[in-house]
Amino acid sequence: MTSFRIDKPSVVDFETPVNFTFDGHSYRGFAGDTVASALLANGVYLFGRSFKYHQPRGVMGAHVEEANALITIGRGAHAEPNLQATTIPVAEGMEVFSQNRWPSLKLDLLSINQLAAPLLSAGFYYKTFMGPTKRSWMLYEPFIRRAAGLGAVSTSADDQAYEKDHRFCDVLIIGGGVTGIAAGLAAARSGLRVMLVDDRNVWGGQMAGVDDDLSGQPLDQWIGHSIRELQELGAELLSRTTVFGVYDGHVHGAVQRLADVSSHDGVKRPLQRFLKIVAKHSILATGAFENPMLFKNNSLPGVMLADTARHFMDRFSVACGKQIVIYTNNDSAYDAARRLAEAGLNVTTLIDTRPSVSAACQSLARHIGASHLVGWQVEKAHGRHKVKAVSVCKIDDRRQKQRISSDCLAVSGGWNPVVHLASHMGMAPVYSEPMGAFIVDPDSLPCHCHVAGPVAGSLDLPSCVNGGFAAGIKVAQQLGSTPPDPIEATAMHGFIGDWPMKADVETLSEKVMLDFQNDVTLGDIKLAVVEGYSATEHLKRYTTLGMGTDQGRTSNINAISLLTQLTGQQIENIRPTRFRPPFTPITLGALVGHHVGDHAQPTRLTPMHDWHAAQGAMMVPVGLWWRPRAYLKPGETLREAYIREAGNVRENVGICDVSTLGKIAVQGPDAGVFLDRVYTNNFATLPVGKARYGLMLRDDGMVLDDGTSWRLGENDYLMTTTTGGAGAVMQHLERLHNLYWPDLRVSFVSVTGQWAGMSVAGPKSRQVLGKAFSGTDFSDAALPIMGVMSIQTASGTILVARLSFSGELAYEVFCPACMGTEIWCDLLSHGADSGIQPYGTEALGALRIEKGHVAGGELDGRVSPYNLRLDGMLSKKKWFFGKPLLERDGLYGDDQYRLVGLISEDKQPLQAGAHVVFGDKASPGPSQGWVSSVTYSPSLDEEIGLALVKKQALEKDTGMYAANPVAGIHRKVRIVSHHFLDPEGHRMRL
Amino acid sequence: MIIDCPCCGPRPVSEFSYIGDAEVEKPDMQAPVADWVEAVYTRTNPRGTHLEHWQHLHGCRQFLKLQRDTLTHEIFAVELAGVYASGAGE
Numbered sequence A: 001m002t003s004f005r006i007d008k009p010s011v012v013d014f015e016t017p018v019n020f021t022f023d024g025h026s027y028r029g030f031a032g033d034t035v036a037s038a039l040l041a042n043g044v045y046l047f048g049r050s051f052k053y054h055q056p057r058g059v060m061g062a063h064v065e066e067a068n069a070l071i072t073i074g075r076g077a078h079a080e081p082n083l084q085a086t087t088i089p090v091a092e093g094m095e096v097f098s099q100n101r102w103p104s105l106k107l108d109l110l111s112i113n114q115l116a117a118p119l120l121s122a123g124f125y126y127k128t129f130m131g132p133t134k135r136s137w138m139l140y141e142p143f144i145r146r147a148a149g150l151g152a153v154s155t156s157a158d159d160q161a162y163e164k165d166h167r168f169c170d171v172l173i174i175g176g177g178v179t180g181i182a183a184g185l186a187a188a189r190s191g192l193r194v195m196l197v198d199d200r201n202v203w204g205g206q207m208a209g210v211d212d213d214l215s216g217q218p219l220d221q222w223i224g225h226s227i228r229e230l231q232e233l234g235a236e237l238l239s240r241t242t243v244f245g246v247y248d249g250h251v252h253g254a255v256q257r258l259a260d261v262s263s264h265d266g267v268k269r270p271l272q273r274f275l276k277i278v279a280k281h282s283i284l285a286t287g288a289f290e291n292p293m294l295f296k297n298n299s300l301p302g303v304m305l306a307d308t309a310r311h312f313m314d315r316f317s318v319a320c321g322k323q324i325v326i327y328t329n330n331d332s333a334y335d336a337a338r339r340l341a342e343a344g345l346n347v348t349t350l351i352d353t354r355p356s357v358s359a360a361c362q363s364l365a366r367h368i369g370a371s372h373l374v375g376w377q378v379e380k381a382h383g384r385h386k387v388k389a390v391s392v393c394k395i396d397d398r399r400q401k402q403r404i405s406s407d408c409l410a411v412s413g414g415w416n417p418v419v420h421l422a423s424h425m426g427m428a429p430v431y432s433e434p435m436g437a438f439i440v441d442p443d444s445l446p447c448h449c450h451v452a453g454p455v456a457g458s459l460d461l462p463s464c465v466n467g468g469f470a471a472g473i474k475v476a477q478q479l480g481s482t483p484p485d486p487i488e489a490t491a492m493h494g495f496i497g498d499w500p501m502k503a504d505v506e507t508l509s510e511k512v513m514l515d516f517q518n519d520v521t522l523g524d525i526k527l528a529v530v531e532g533y534s535a536t537e538h539l540k541r542y543t544t545l546g547m548g549t550d551q552g553r554t555s556n557i558n559a560i561s562l563l564t565q566l567t568g569q570q571i572e573n574i575r576p577t578r579f580r581p582p583f584t585p586i587t588l589g590a591l592v593g594h595h596v597g598d599h600a601q602p603t604r605l606t607p608m609h610d611w612h613a614a615q616g617a618m619m620v621p622v623g624l625w626w627r628p629r630a631y632l633k634p635g636e637t638l639r640e641a642y643i644r645e646a647g648n649v650r651e652n653v654g655i656c657d658v659s660t661l662g663k664i665a666v667q668g669p670d671a672g673v674f675l676d677r678v679y680t681n682n683f684a685t686l687p688v689g690k691a692r693y694g695l696m697l698r699d700d701g702m703v704l705d706d707g708t709s710w711r712l713g714e715n716d717y718l719m720t721t722t723t724g725g726a727g728a729v730m731q732h733l734e735r736l737h738n739l740y741w742p743d744l745r746v747s748f749v750s751v752t753g754q755w756a757g758m759s760v761a762g763p764k765s766r767q768v769l770g771k772a773f774s775g776t777d778f779s780d781a782a783l784p785i786m787g788v789m790s791i792q793t794a795s796g797t798i799l800v801a802r803l804s805f806s807g808e809l810a811y812e813v814f815c816p817a818c819m820g821t822e823i824w825c826d827l828l829s830h831g832a833d834s835g836i837q838p839y840g841t842e843a844l845g846a847l848r849i850e851k852g853h854v855a856g857g858e859l860d861g862r863v864s865p866y867n868l869r870l871d872g873m874l875s876k877k878k879w880f881f882g883k884p885l886l887e888r889d890g891l892y893g894d895d896q897y898r899l900v901g902l903i904s905e906d907k908q909p910l911q912a913g914a915h916v917v918f919g920d921k922a923s924p925g926p927s928q929g930w931v932s933s934v935t936y937s938p939s940l941d942e943e944i945g946l947a948l949v950k951k952q953a954l955e956k957d958t959g960m961y962a963a964n965p966v967a968g969i970h971r972k973v974r975i976v977s978h979h980f981l982d983p984e985g986h987r988m989r990l
Numbered sequence B: 001m002i003i004d005c006p007c008c009g010p011r012p013v014s015e016f017s018y019i020g021d022a023e024v025e026k027p028d029m030q031a032p033v034a035d036w037v038e039a040v041y042t043r044t045n046p047r048g049t050h051l052e053h054w055q056h057l058h059g060c061r062q063f064l065k066l067q068r069d070t071l072t073h074e075i076f077a078v079e080l081a082g083v084y085a086s087g088a089g090e
């Protein structure tokens, strides 16, 4: 056992050693230890370097209030930065790293920042980088990034497991200290569904392991019995779970830490679980953090909170020092002093800033044999990496000085209630004179939120327990349950009742550290006030006070107290800065949960997917769908494959899986009237057995989607949409029906998944269909262009529509999804003699670009029919949705874009997204438009593209370029009609 | 936020899709352009109580009219809008 362990029973199990490393050095802790307690027990006091000045920092807090001892666990993809050494239990094989030091913790070259401190003062970032000298950011950024910062996030993918879950309860009690436990007892005894959540791994919070009693029962026994009773009453108890945010609708975000390192047995178990907790009522029993005291070098390792020193001793059998000096402005530290002394630790001196203290405090100091300096102040802590001595002086006679040897200066500046979660709900905390801190006014909360314990202004043990119980009763009453009678608990020890005396700003050094995590000193606060940033929210932004992962947990109240002294404001009139979620850092892994990789979104497969896969087709994701991109033959490149496939469509016949097209059944007596209103072109006259291409606009006149609608019966239409537009079109139709024309008798059902779709295209497509569906007449007379016919088979109805996206003689064959592969294979076998080949999305794209048909690249939500040269489809005879706003003159100005075709002058491929410009690479000039789709055209043997180019630029076309400055590509292009091939449409009229 | 759908009961907001301001007058088909500009672009964006249309997109797909506080996000009333609104349709 190391010399910093004391012989005292605690949660640490000395029979079970745990080996871990810190910055590569091996250490031994024990089961029950945290990283902080195990390292302190090993005599390690230096945990990290501070944010700006790279000062040495050690452990200052007991748990989640720790601002200094931030660590990274694990390495590479498994690294989790910015964890508090005080909250993480050690685990066998755990790799722990200190942060913000370079090259090493002991020898930190950047601690030269301490010498450059005047350069890094308040408003440093603003003054240096936001003003006229903005360019200097470029110069200094790499240095600043390395010098100022917390832990680094790994850039590799985290393959560890995380989970998400939803929970519901009558009452969520946040905080498993004595207040929360009492609240849980009252609520559970009333029959409510109770959830009790705490971020520690033991129950009892700050009071766990404390030697006290409650109504005659040892406190630890009361905690144990109460937890058992809660479990028996069916309450859900979650430890190591942090409620990090409170949101609207009674929603609470929480993360449960299930493990800190991956298991070694190869079985993937979740490390963390993200919980969305919806509670009818909530009780904030989040306790309080102890405040630091203010003096020069108050951030030196060895300076820690008084109750933290007590906590390490009570809970982990760790002695924080061998010559302990207590420095306080309130009574609570006397309790800590008593317990430390009774455990056999050497408490040499008690320093109290108050001019006089109660007889109880005096007798306690005598009892533990410590010298008692009342009305004295600590001026400075001495030591380079660790406290060695403290200088003190008498406040009303500063010539009286002493230097006291000490390796642990335990400080208490009073207690600061944890009001963060109430602040998330928008509640402004109010100043409590007796507490010397900000608390939550229960009347300011919505009726389903309650507070108890320190947050509500109670600090001593009995009033926390009684108040917690009362809060549980109140919830039960509001929910109509029968609550138990209130309790009147009493305690043996605890606070005596004299509250903190604030430090006088005049007596403090400028170098006094206020915000330990962000390195904000009293000097920074003074400078900010002088420069006019004296409102709390301004002060925060100007000095970074209260920012970071710490959010001012231990700095706020001290800073506000000094601010009021500097500005002459009344502290009652100060509104503390708003706290924002998350309360502690949350990993992205926990928020994402299992929704990663293939599980990030649902995968949709077409009915013929297995066939494509068996052919070894190269697949491509299109929205949620996976589609064949091309069917590569051995040795073929993608480019060679799609050129072959597209050429075969023009020459023979091809077949393409178009099952992904959105399909909506539009039915009802008013279906025709409805379609006539939502499409820009005339649909009222569409006869049964015919299809029509239609254009649909949004409210603002911009193009929403295009597609064909087939009239299958008197009141029965089948609408097709683009693959990506299906959801938006469905919602658009529903919205117009419900909110504009609820009187129309029409209904919509998405049937996308019900139909398998395949396009059979090419001059030989008719003969393939004729063979596959023998006995059916596919002649031009029987099935003219835009004709739709249905074929009844034993297995179901097959629809064949003569539609062409490729410009060839072509048919779309829709059959029930279950018949998809059968019909697909049928068509392939009957087409073998005709040279049929399947083709994928690349060939589909090449064919449609050659025809100048618009698709996803063009329909980006910013284009009007005029931009797409589809104004011919706007009916002049009827009203259609989007028409009124389409009539705005500005949509037809010279600066409007027009769809054009591009041909690459030097036969080099074009790139979608490139800008169309007038100038050469050296001086491209302003953008005149953009390239929306590109392909190689087998028919033209040219690299072509579609583009949207300003009308005025087209008028003075003097040769243009497609510019992609990011890739350094600048291609000379020729502007042509977007109908590259067969503009009269002869090829489809076979 | 939890929305109490008249068809499905209380459901998380992630199932719903915000449709728009329900206080805006829907113009007639033949209404002049100015009315459509008003309906599509002009919003009062109040701080406090507001009527809104939502759709239970990942649920019953019905359109709802919510009375909601834009400051506190408290929902005071939810009713069916559109085809199944009381008094509309049949």
Ligand SMILES: [Zn+2]
Binding pocket: B005, B006, B007, B008, B009, B056, B059, B060, B061, B062
């Ligand atoms: Zn619903």
